Amino acid sequence: MPTRSVKSPSVDSEVTTMTTPEKAPSRTVRPTAxxxxxxxxxxxxxxxVMDLSDVSVFYGDFEAVRGVSLPIRHNQITAMIGPSGCxxxxxxxxxxxxxxxxxxxxxxxSITYHGQDIYAPNVDPIQVRRHxxxxxxxxxxxxxxxxxxxxxxxxxxxxxxxxxxxxxxxxALTGAALWDEVKDKMKTSGLALSGGQQQRLCIARAIAxxxxxxLMDEPCSALDPIATSKVEELMFRLAEDYTIVIVTHxxxxxxxxxxxxxxxxxxxxxxxxxxxxxxxxxxxxKIFTNPAEQRxxxxxxxxxx
Amino acid sequence: xxxxxTQLDRAPASDVTTPGRGRTLDRVFGGASYGAGxxxxxxxxxxxxxxxxxxxPAFQHSGFDFIFGQRWAPNNPDLPLFGTLTFLYGTAVSxxxxxxxxxxxxxxxxxxxxxxxxxxxxxxxxTVIDLLAAVPSVVFGLVGIxxxxxxxxxxxxxxxxxxxxxxxxxxxxxxxxNGNTFATAGVILAVMVIPIITSISRExxxxxxxxxxxxxxxxxxxxxxxxxxxxFPHSFAGLVGAAMLGLGRAMGETIAVxxxxxxxxxxxxxxxxxxxxxxxxIAQQWGEASxxxxxxxxxxxxxxxxxxxxxxxxxxxxxxxxxxxxxxATA
Numbered sequence: 001m002p003t004r005s006v007k008s009p010s011v012d013s014e015v016t017t018m019t020t021p022e023k024a025p026s027r028t029v030r031p032t033a034x035x036x037x038x039x040x041x042x043x044x045x046x047x048x049v050m051d052l053s054d055v056s057v058f059y060g061d062f063e064a065v066r067g068v069s070l071p072i073r074h075n076q077i078t079a080m081i082g083p084s085g086c087x088x089x090x091x092x093x094x095x096x097x098x099x100x101x102x103x104x105x106x107x108x109x110s111i112t113y114h115g116q117d118i119y120a121p122n123v124d125p126i127q128v129r130r131h132x133x134x135x136x137x138x139x140x141x142x143x144x145x146x147x148x149x150x151x152x153x154x155x156x157x158x159x160x161x162x163x164x165x166x167x168x169x170x171x172a173l174t175g176a177a178l179w180d181e182v183k184d185k186m187k188t189s190g191l192a193l194s195g196g197q198q199q200r201l202c203i204a205r206a207i208a209x210x211x212x213x214x215l216m217d218e219p220c221s222a223l224d225p226i227a228t229s230k231v232e233e234l235m236f237r238l239a240e241d242y243t244i245v246i247v248t249h250x251x252x253x254x255x256x257x258x259x260x261x262x263x264x265x266x267x268x269x270x271x272x273x274x275x276x277x278x279x280x281x282x283x284x285x286k287i288f289t290n291p292a293e294q295r296x297x298x299x300x301x302x303x304x305x
Numbered sequence: 306x307x308x309x310x311t312q313l314d315r316a317p318a319s320d321v322t323t324p325g326r327g328r329t330l331d332r333v334f335g336g337a338s339y340g341a342g343x344x345x346x347x348x349x350x351x352x353x354x355x356x357x358x359x360x361x362p363a364f365q366h367s368g369f370d371f372i373f374g375q376r377w378a379p380n381n382p383d384l385p386l387f388g389t390l391t392f393l394y395g396t397a398v399s400x401x402x403x404x405x406x407x408x409x410x411x412x413x414x415x416x417x418x419x420x421x422x423x424x425x426x427x428x429x430x431x432t433v434i435d436l437l438a439a440v441p442s443v444v445f446g447l448v449g450i451x452x453x454x455x456x457x458x459x460x461x462x463x464x465x466x467x468x469x470x471x472x473x474x475x476x477x478x479x480x481x482x483n484g485n486t487f488a489t490a491g492v493i494l495a496v497m498v499i500p501i502i503t504s505i506s507r508e509x510x511x512x513x514x515x516x517x518x519x520x521x522x523x524x525x526x527x528x529x530x531x532x533x534x535x536x537f538p539h540s541f542a543g544l545v546g547a548a549m550l551g552l553g554r555a556m557g558e559t560i561a562v563x564x565x566x567x568x569x570x571x572x573x574x575x576x577x578x579x580x581x582x583x584x585x586x587i588a589q590q591w592g593e594a595s596x597x598x599x600x601x602x603x604x605x606x607x608x609x610x611x612x613x614x615x616x617x618x619x620x621x622x623x624x625x626x627x628x629x630x631x632x633x634a635t636a
Contacts, residue, residue: 129525
């Protein structure tokens with residue numbers, strides 16, 4: 001992996017920004033304004049940006065996932081694979097507090113971002129999501145122009161100057177490998193694009209706010225193979241600047257794009273209740289060639305799931 | 306592997322050309338619903354034709370003055386005058402005012418119910434709002450004339466005193482003599498159309514894809530930013546539709562307006578002046594009218610009908626344009 005890093009101010013300022021939601025101007029402190037400013041990253045590639053420790057996610061009384069511990073490493077792609085109902089998407093959504101939007105959802109254990117517990121009472125989930133972005137299974141551009149789709153996030157961050165927005169939009173679309181295809185139709189509706197283009201537009205929209213981590217929830221499952229390979233290429237390039245966590249049903253995809261793989265499965269406990277469990281987390285190469293667990297091997301060789 | 310089906314079980318190939326059992330029923334049902342559709346068009350055409358026919362003598366008598374004339378003197382012995390512009394004005398002012406008040410309130414209620422209200426509060430709140438739609442309009446009118454009008458008069462006077470020296474506002478919020486005014490009519494109409502606009506807006510907001518809301522939240526949007534960025538763009542067409550239905554209702558509302566609008570024939574920029582509306586005039590004068598006068602009252606109805614159609618059509622054009630702009634040429 002290349003080790004170029006053009007991210008983020010210091011860890012300290014990031015965590016401060018997050019934990020002081022009452023200070024409204026802190027929003028504009030985000031490095032959005034500093035696109036292109038060559039602040040050096042404090043995390044070396046491979047160092048954990050996020051850390052999950054004994055994480056369980058509940059919906060009401062139902063414990064959907066039990067006891068997950070794994071690191072999310074800086075500027076690496078971490079894949080979460082496993083059969084349906086194993087809780088991998090649930091874990092993904094707990095990483096930027098999207099689960100907060102589900103009534104009755106609750107997380108136990110700790111999920112830290114640069115050492116800060118993102119579920120601590122003084123943390124503002126809105127700030128968390130500005131640092132940890134998300135791309136969804138189904139491309140979901142807003143019914144607005146391509147330009148306005150990408151500019152949406154920066155505008156939330158208080159960027160108003162047209163020239164500055166223009167730069168951010170171009171950089172984000174270039175980063176999402178979409179600029180050349182759409183530069184002449186910025187005013188066209190995002191919904192007029194093809195499925196693969198829409199998904200790359202959503203990626204552009206996510207990176208326009210310069211998050212540090214991008215969560216991807218089966219981003220290619222609705223795309224054809226050509227569009228899929230474009231998005232996969234894009235993920236490689238994005239990993240130079242971003243930390244990526246991807247949930248995928250496609251094992252080949254996990255093997256192709258990721259550096260680390262977490263294999264989840266569903267287990268039935270003594271009370272007869274199904275929970276998602278993390279079976280194994282390791283280098284992708286190890287998981288796919290020489291997994292430690294028999295269940296992992298069964299799954300990736302197609303004997304189960 | 307051979308599928309275990311004998312020749313006896315299998316229908317003969319010739320079967321495909323013989324009619325099946327459901328076919329007659331299908332035709333009956335198809336014909337019935339086709340007929341129902343045509344019936345609506347037929348009734349509409351019949352209403353339009355018969356009323357226009359009845360109104361024709363008045364139209365011929367007044368010509369374009371029927372719409373552009375300001376003098377309404379049906380009992381003028383030499384030459385009765387049927388200029389309805391004042392009533393057109395009254396209808397337009399009172400219903401637009403109603404819309405101006407009702408749309409923001411309704412959208413607010415609908416947003417509260419779909420995005421903010423705790424689950425336990427939603428059902429009772431919706432029930433209460435729907436109940437509001439079931440209150441007979443004469444009750445609204447009586448509340449308006451007995452409660453609102455007297456109570457509002459000091460308020461009108463206070464507002465007038467406040468802005469009396471401001472150029473435009475001074476005449477829009479002019480002197481108030483009594484509480485039966487355009488403003489009172491607008492307020493009453495607003496209360497009457499809030500339930501319908503709310504209930505449609507609520508349904509429109511419910512159709513906003515969860516994916517869009519999540520996309521906004523995932524970009525770090527607050528709830529209001531999410532509503533602005535994801536809910537409103539998706540709902541624009543539906544909200545225009547809801548407002549137009551409300552406007553249609555307000556324009557056609559008769560008895561409540563009759564009671565509170567004051568019944569004077571004048572075009573005044575002053576919202577605190579009395580006026581009259583098209584529907585109210587018909588209700589007030591129908592009993593004592595005869596001959597050409599009756600014909601003219603029916604003519605007012607025809608014009609009102611035409612106005613509602615026009616408003617609805619323009620709304621459709623607006624909605625269509627907005628949809629094309631937002632969803633792209635492919636949609």
